[in-house]
Amino acid sequence: MLNTGFGYWEPIIFALTFLLLGCIAYFIYIRGNPKHKKVGEQLKPFLSGNPEPAKELVHIRGRHIYWGFKEAFAPVYRKLDEMHDGDVRNYMLWFFGILVILMLIFLGGM
Amino acid sequence: MRKGVAITIFFVFLALMCYLALQLHPFGEPPNKDMDQYFIDHAQEEVSANNVVTSIVFDYRGFDTLGEATVLFTAVAGTVAVLRSFRFKDKLAVKKLILMDKDMSVIVRTISNILAPIILTFGLYIILHGHLTPGGGFQGGAVIATGIALLIVANAPSKVKRMISKDLLNAAESLGALGFLGMAFLGLFSATFFFNAIANSGFLFGDKTPLGINYGNLNTGGTLPYMNIFVGIKVLAGLGAIVLVLYLLAKGGEEE
Amino acid sequence: MMDISQHYPALIIAIPLFAAFLCPLFKERIKALATLAILALLATLIFVVLLAGQVYTSVAPITYTYGSSSPGLTLPSGYHVPVRIIFEIDGLSILMALITVILALVGAIYAYSSIKDESGKGKFFALLLLLTVGALGMVLTGDIFNLFVFLEISSIAGAALVAYYNYRGEANEAAFKYITVSSVGGVLVLFAIGILYSEYDLLNIAALGNAISTTGLSTLDLFALALFVGAFAMKAGTFPMHMWLPDAYGEAPAAVNPPLIASTQASLYALLRVTYIMYGGAVFNYTTLGWVLIVLGVFSMIFGVLMALKQNDIKRFIGYTAVSQVGYMLVPFGVGLSTIGDDVAFGTYGITALQAGLFHMINDAIYMGMLFMVVGCVYHATGKRNMEELGGLARNMPLTAIFFMIGGAAVSGVPPFNGFASKIMIYESIYNFHPLLSIIAIVVSIITLGAYVKAFQGIFLGPKLKEFENVEEAPTSMLVSIAVLAALVIVFGLMPSLVVKTIIAPAANALVNPYGYYAGVLGGV
């Protein structure tokens, strides 16, 4: 048992609970309707009567995920892109900038 | 914008450095010399070397020197690995170097042929007298490597390839590094890693050095001269390999 | 005649070094090279474990004096300062050494299949071993200049390995950036060492710490501290000095990533060693220094994960999450440092924060190494590294997909993997210091999970694509090395209390006891 000072964390109990819940879920799953047909029209998605496009055409690529998040944070991302411009001189400039700030803080504040 | 920030940082940095320089102890008057006084007082009897710096480099702080030799080994391995031949796989690659298989002029070749043996002898002298006079394995190895570099740049790539092979230099470098490590292991069997087992033992290079100012006895120093020799081999082979690889690359005659 | 049990610290450095010097002689013989490297690292691992037994049973740190007439003779008889190079090994050093050797071993096993078709294999294995030697030397040494030498070994070997795929322009570019930044950082460390040397004429960390604590902090010490903190924080990859990290990690061969992570962690170790031990005995304003680390850590967390979310290159993506994980280590270390003057606060949550940070450090090393190797498998199998072009690979590479899932769950703190165990300790201990820090940490964790879901979808899910029809599962040696780390992820996740008690707590206790460290070299001070 891992004591964090204000609570504890016992992964074994968590794993056992997880297993128990999994067993219950599986139990419910096997109680399902066995007469469900695995063939025929009912497997196809209903797209307002339009034919279903090929799977390759509707594949969602990595770039499309979190489009909304990236749009919402666009100003932040613009700044970050400016900062990560891949110029090795800027890498050094950030480093020396932080170094100078650290020196000023330490000489003034301690 | 960027320029302004850079200039500001430059001036603040400059000011801080000047402030630091004025905070340091007055030049030429170290406030504290506990550790260094020990080296000056004990180097002769403990390490039997007249050159205190060499006794620090190869005995008191010998482990640092192993690290230093390792750095050089790493750099040679890295340079050779980075410059190994490759086929361009990206489209943007445009620059191909032109093959220039030509000797330099007769004057240069004659002079370099005359100078090379003298440089080699001088380098050997520096390596062997490392524990007595200024110098040692690194410096002597570098001197010899300049002699090799002279021979390399004076001749055409095809001739150089016949003269010196990269594999030979690599093997010599590994040998030097392993020998150095072996001398360090020698101490492990008697006391600790890097223990100077040969000093004052009567073996070759194992004589006692006379204390105080003296004329120098080559047969002193314990493991120091051995380490100097191995480091010398390592350095000359390593630097030679770098010069060779860069030269062949520059002339377009890189090895497959 | 010779008692080998005294010489473990020397052998831990000497064996991989010996193997590294031998490697170029084997040239392109991959089997011989891999066997040599793996055997050498296994022997090193055995010695590290044996040394760990000594460290955990002895009260004082284990010392090893190079070149003196006996390993324990730290001071020359009748003299008051140490003059030789001394290895001083306490709980923290041995923890880092263990993780470094394990990561290097895994990398060497992985390399056997992954660099089969490249040239220059002898150099590759030599550099891999040298990178390990550099990281090992950094964590074991008790001499500040020696630490600088090993820092340079690890950064030069690291840069050369990053450029190993030298037919890629980006690899050379990343290596150039890495070596520029890290060599300037290393030189500034040397500058700081020079400043300390000018004042005390000492190079031993314990003796320096003792001298600083007895004479009090001068302006020069503060200059040196600023240089140390800046340089080591940069080498550890904190925002905004992290830009080299995704470049270098992204372009390095996957087999090199685990030892590269170990060398980055070694820089973090050096930061801890300097702040907690070397300046730990002096009376000064710890809160300021603690807040500096906390601010750097919070920035790394937030911006690292934001950059990760928009990445499409699979290796750079994991590099940015590595930046964000560095924040998770710096924040608890900063909290521990801020509370060090306050006994009540330190007893209630400071020490927990410190343990949490150290635990997260090794957890991070394990799952980051694993994730880099997993995406290395994808790159090895498909030759593509853009999420835009990948997809549907779970059908061809089911094991790789499962390993990626385990790694992603661990890094984003999903129970019961090891990431959660250390993160819950971090959340609960830093909440008491400042609730906002804890909230930020949790939110960043959630975004990390989101980012990994994106990557998993982009690489492994979706319909089977035509261009990947013939893609096969990665070779066995690669899968074995990933499985080793996956097993560690699960074991550390299921038995966190055992891990914390056996290896983390001694490290944390060593870190808050600077006087014990000084006494290890100088005797009863």
Added chain:
Amino acid sequence: MINWEIVVQNFPFLVVGILMAIGVYTVTMKRNLIKIVIGVEIIESAVNLFLITLGYVEGAYAPIYTMAPKAAENNMVLPTPQALTLTAIVIGLAVTALMLALAINIYRHYGSLDVRVARRLRE
């Protein structure tokens, strides 16, 4: 306010500081990769110079006993900085060799040594 005596006496340290600042300027402002390598070298040289100046003792002799003048006995400069500088020089050489090799490869791939060209890795 400034103690000019100390300024004159510590002039070598001031030179170190100025050299370091010049190195910082070079690595942050110059566009050529080779010049950036030179800038790193300048910073390295400044630190080496710093180490060497630390060991200087007014009026003392080199720490070598071979055929030293009589006055050298018990009056030698500090030997440790010289040993450290030797190590630092070799490390600097190693770094330079590797950086130049990488610059050569960048030139072969990108066809230029301009830092603004050598930034395919960004964002």
